[in-house]
Amino acid sequence: MWxxxxxxxxxxxxxxxxxxxxxxxWRERDEPGAIPLLGMFVGQCIWVAFSLFDLQLATFEGxxxxxxxxxxxxxxxxxxxxxxxxxxxxxxxxxxxxxxLVLSVIPAVTIALALTSRAHDLLYTTSELVVYQxxxxxxxxxxxxxxxxxxYTYLLGVLGTIPLLDxxxxxxxxxxxxxxxxxLGTLAPWVSNALFLGGVISIPAFDPTPxxxxxxxxxxxxxxxxxxLFSTTPSAGQHARRLFIDQLQEGVVVVDDxxxxxxxxxxxxxxxxxxxxxxxxxxxxxxxxxxDSAQRHESQGGRETVYSxxxxxxxxxxxxxxxxxxxxxxxxxxxxxxxxxxxxxQQRHEVLNRLFRHNxxxxxxxxxxxxELLEADDETGDPGKIKRGAYHIEETAAKARAILDVFEQSRxxxxxxxxxxxxxxxxxxxxxxxxxxxxxxxxxxxGVYVDGILETVFTNVLDNAIVHNDGPNPCVEVTVExxxxxxxxxxxxxxxxxxxxxxxxxxxxxxxxxQHSSGLGLWLIKWGAEIADGDVTFQANxxxxxxxxxxxxxxxxxxxxxGDLDQLLEP
Amino acid sequence: MAKEEYRSGEIEQTSKQHGRxxxxxxxxxxxxxxxxxxxxxxxxxxxxxxxxxxxxxxxxPPNPAPPVVGLVTFAVYANDRITDVETDALxxxxxAAFVRRFERFLYPLAAGAYGLAVTIAALGGPLSLALxxxxxxxxxxxxxxxxxxxxxxxxxxxxxxxxxxxMIAVAWAVTITFLPIAFAGGGVTLTTMTxxxxxFLRVFVLAEVGNIPDREGDxxxxxxxxxxxxxxxxxRRALYLVNLLTIGLLSVAVAGDHLRIVHTxxxxxxxxxxxxxxxxxxxxxxxxxxSQLVESEHFVTYVLLWVVLLLA
Numbered sequence: 001m002w003x004x005x006x007x008x009x010x011x012x013x014x015x016x017x018x019x020x021x022x023x024x025x026w027r028e029r030d031e032p033g034a035i036p037l038l039g040m041f042v043g044q045c046i047w048v049a050f051s052l053f054d055l056q057l058a059t060f061e062g063x064x065x066x067x068x069x070x071x072x073x074x075x076x077x078x079x080x081x082x083x084x085x086x087x088x089x090x091x092x093x094x095x096x097x098x099x100x101l102v103l104s105v106i107p108a109v110t111i112a113l114a115l116t117s118r119a120h121d122l123l124y125t126t127s128e129l130v131v132y133q134x135x136x137x138x139x140x141x142x143x144x145x146x147x148x149x150x151x152y153t154y155l156l157g158v159l160g161t162i163p164l165l166d167x168x169x170x171x172x173x174x175x176x177x178x179x180x181x182x183x184l185g186t187l188a189p190w191v192s193n194a195l196f197l198g199g200v201i202s203i204p205a206f207d208p209t210p211x212x213x214x215x216x217x218x219x220x221x222x223x224x225x226x227x228x229l230f231s232t233t234p235s236a237g238q239h240a241r242r243l244f245i246d247q248l249q250e251g252v253v254v255v256d257d258x259x260x261x262x263x264x265x266x267x268x269x270x271x272x273x274x275x276x277x278x279x280x281x282x283x284x285x286x287x288x289x290x291x292d293s294a295q296r297h298e299s300q301g302g303r304e305t306v307y308s309x310x311x312x313x314x315x316x317x318x319x320x321x322x323x324x325x326x327x328x329x330x331x332x333x334x335x336x337x338x339x340x341x342x343x344x345x346q347q348r349h350e351v352l353n354r355l356f357r358h359n360x361x362x363x364x365x366x367x368x369x370x371x372e373l374l375e376a377d378d379e380t381g382d383p384g385k386i387k388r389g390a391y392h393i394e395e396t397a398a399k400a401r402a403i404l405d406v407f408e409q410s411r412x413x414x415x416x417x418x419x420x421x422x423x424x425x426x427x428x429x430x431x432x433x434x435x436x437x438x439x440x441x442x443x444x445x446x447g448v449y450v451d452g453i454l455e456t457v458f459t460n461v462l463d464n465a466i467v468h469n470d471g472p473n474p475c476v477e478v479t480v481e482x483x484x485x486x487x488x489x490x491x492x493x494x495x496x497x498x499x500x501x502x503x504x505x506x507x508x509x510x511x512x513x514x515q516h517s518s519g520l521g522l523w524l525i526k527w528g529a530e531i532a533d534g535d536v537t538f539q540a541n542x543x544x545x546x547x548x549x550x551x552x553x554x555x556x557x558x559x560x561x562x563g564d565l566d567q568l569l570e571p
Numbered sequence: 572m573a574k575e576e577y578r579s580g581e582i583e584q585t586s587k588q589h590g591r592x593x594x595x596x597x598x599x600x601x602x603x604x605x606x607x608x609x610x611x612x613x614x615x616x617x618x619x620x621x622x623x624x625x626x627x628x629x630x631x632p633p634n635p636a637p638p639v640v641g642l643v644t645f646a647v648y649a650n651d652r653i654t655d656v657e658t659d660a661l662x663x664x665x666x667a668a669f670v671r672r673f674e675r676f677l678y679p680l681a682a683g684a685y686g687l688a689v690t691i692a693a694l695g696g697p698l699s700l701a702l703x704x705x706x707x708x709x710x711x712x713x714x715x716x717x718x719x720x721x722x723x724x725x726x727x728x729x730x731x732x733x734x735x736x737x738m739i740a741v742a743w744a745v746t747i748t749f750l751p752i753a754f755a756g757g758g759v760t761l762t763t764m765t766x767x768x769x770x771f772l773r774v775f776v777l778a779e780v781g782n783i784p785d786r787e788g789d790x791x792x793x794x795x796x797x798x799x800x801x802x803x804x805x806x807r808r809a810l811y812l813v814n815l816l817t818i819g820l821l822s823v824a825v826a827g828d829h830l831r832i833v834h835t836x837x838x839x840x841x842x843x844x845x846x847x848x849x850x851x852x853x854x855x856x857x858x859x860x861x862s863q864l865v866e867s868e869h870f871v872t873y874v875l876l877w878v879v880l881l882l883a
């Protein structure tokens with residue numbers, strides 16, 4: 001059974017199967033894992049071919065030569081195996097030239113030692129020809145470096161097996177079959193090599209590993225033909241999962257059961273204002289403290305929320321426990337959902353609610369009271385107050401309409417308007433409406449575009465500044481400061497100034513039963529600016545009055561929705 | 572009279588039936604020929620014949636070289652047809668349709684054929700294995716952008732004028748000439764080198780004639796060949812020159828006693844046959860038939876060699 005001719009045929013067939021498999025892998029070279037698998041096949045073929053020539057030759061020198069050269073194949077297999085496993089399972093971020101170079105250090109040293117093996121005892125201590133049942137074999141006693149190589153080989157083997165084990169338990173029959181066939185193909189030569197190294201093989205100096213490669217070849221070909229290896233690989237799924245998490249608008253932080261951060265997506269990094277490399281492995285508590293704990297809101301609809309000073313937004317937190325296959329909790333996923341818009345809408349709703357409950361009811365009560373007095377006695381009632389109450393209601397209604405217009409515009413696509421034109425229109429309108437007032441506007445830089453919604457906002461700022469000014473000739477100065485990405489428009493009036501109480505209500509963003517502003521004008525300005533992604537600040541003017549500054553981002557007028565859609569449709 | 576009419580009708584019917592049978596058989600034969608041709612089995616038979624010629628001229632005893640070369644040729648050309656299916660669609664729609672239809676079988680079959688060739692060659696020793704693997708390496712280099720993404724300097728060798736054809740000719744001449752010797756364990760002599768040069772020139776002719784039907788497709792993908800750059804007349808003149816070189820080589824070899832006259836005579840007749848056929852380039856529109864006529868040179872040479880050797 002063990003005559004050299006029979007063994008030669010077995011080796012040759014194994015080589016042929018390996019070459020066929022390598023050609024099939026070559027054809028699929030664009031698929032994940034195909035190139036490392038090709039490398040593995042080439043390594044197997046080298047090992048088998050040189051073992052065959054070693055077997056066929058009867059001379060000592062010839063056998064030594066081939067037994068040295070076959071190390072090229074031996075050491076390339078474990079490296080290729082690990083790379084294949086990483087690429088096939090979608091962990092190709094580790095398949096980079098520098099890692100491949102590091103992995104190849106021990107193989108390269110081994111090849112160098114093999115080619116110079118007669119000059120040292122690191123690889124082989126003794127070499128002799130032995131005859132077993134009339135056949136000549138080369139018997140070499142292994143040196144210390146062989147154990148290093150074997151240890152390294154089995155280490156890479158185990159490391160490469162771990163990612164594949166995930167797919168053995170996967171629900172997809174296809175991936176289970178692929179992984180099973182690949183593992184079988186890899187285990188066969190390892191087991192036979194281990195048996196050889198352990199001295200279990202009864203034939204002296206005969207390593208059956210090359211024969212086991214025939215099992216590998218058949219198993220790999222089975223994976224290709226029966227389980228569509230390369231036609232369907234799990235690599236995309238792995239990447240998609242990662243990509244999906246990374247591109248989620250929600251911030252996602254994965255914390256292990258010891259409270260350490262083990263993963264974090266891009267949105268979460270923005271929420272906490274950190275870089276991934278600096279955060280992974282840190283205590284989650286430390287990371288979470290980067291959000292202002294003083295402004296944590298525990299009562300937002302009964303949900304836990306957190307305020308991020310890095311994004312100036314509130315986030316609703318959801319906790320999801322991660323369990324393993326034995327239902328043991330191994331970690332927690334924290335997702336941070338941006339509820340800034342929701343909270344802002346809630347605040348607006350509260351303000352408008354107060355308006356209808358309080359202001360209009362007060363005015364209506366006033367009108368009704370004076371009307372009743374007039375009805376009873378012409379002298380007691382004040383028709384002027386009735387008139388003012390009615391005007392007040394009308395004014396409130398006009399402001400409410402303006403606010404509704406602003407909200408309506410916020411739902412539509414942002415319309416870019418040139419700031420100089422927009423501001424000039426507002427100034428002209430106010431000048432026409434209030435001839436006794438003076439509105440001075442400094443030259444506005446050309447080519448600066450802002451959200452068109454600001455037209456209503458600026459008109460209201462000017463309107464408020466003049467209406468609430470008791471002087472005979474109210475004056476408002478408008479100045480514009482352009483920055484790299486933003487523009488600030490300042491309105492400085494010489495009126496009585498805005499009450500600090502009013503300012504604090506507006507700045508806090510919400511009203512309470514005890515704290516509320518007197519009207520809608522400032523709310524309209526604040527909400528309009530927020531919708532334009534800007535903010536409003538107040539400052540006292542000298543000698544009297546207020547400087548109201550609105551800072552908004554500049555807009556690229558070319559970036560309209562249609563353009564974006566076209567870009568989206570491009571391949 | 573009625574009986575005669577009946578007989579006449581019967582004959583007519585029988586004749587029609589025969590016609591249908593003949594037409595069916597003819598169609599089946601045509602289909603089989605197309606499969607034979609499109610699947611690369613035809614090229615494999617041609618290459619096997621070339622090895623046969625080499626073995627007869629080099630007086631190498633029978634060995635597995637012909638089937639190994641046949642298997643390798645089938646594998647390499649089947650793969651080449653799959654790789655070039657898009658450009659082939661411009662020139663030979665039937666071939667492209669066949670390849671597309673059977674691609675999922677053709678490639679594994681090619682890989683299996685190459686594996687079998689390697690199995691046989693490995694038993695012949697390191698040299699025969701190396702020679703068998705050589706066309707496989709050219710397969711990889713020829714058909715793929717091996718250096719894609721690494722450097723712009725190394726782009727497809729297939730696109731380089733003359734280098735592409737020379738590369739194919741060297742690969743085949745090496746395999747055809749040296750594989751039988753490797754199997755037989757013989758050495759390289761001046762006769763061997765003469766035979767090698769002979770096959771280099773003959774394969775060069777075959778390759779450039781094969782480029783004629785592909786010239787439109789080659790032009791589209793930027794592959795420079797003699798038909799693309801110099802047209803049909805230029806190709807005819809260039810191949811006349813190669814044939815003259817072949818005749819010169821054989822004459823010198825005979826004069827120098829590197830080849831026996833019984834071997835040289837059939838080779839010269841084959842080259843003469845090629846001269847006549849090449850004269851049809853640009854004058855005969857059936858390009859596929861022209862290619863087959865040129866390729867037939869080796870069948871002619873092989874048969875003539877056997878005849879001469881048997882007579883001698």
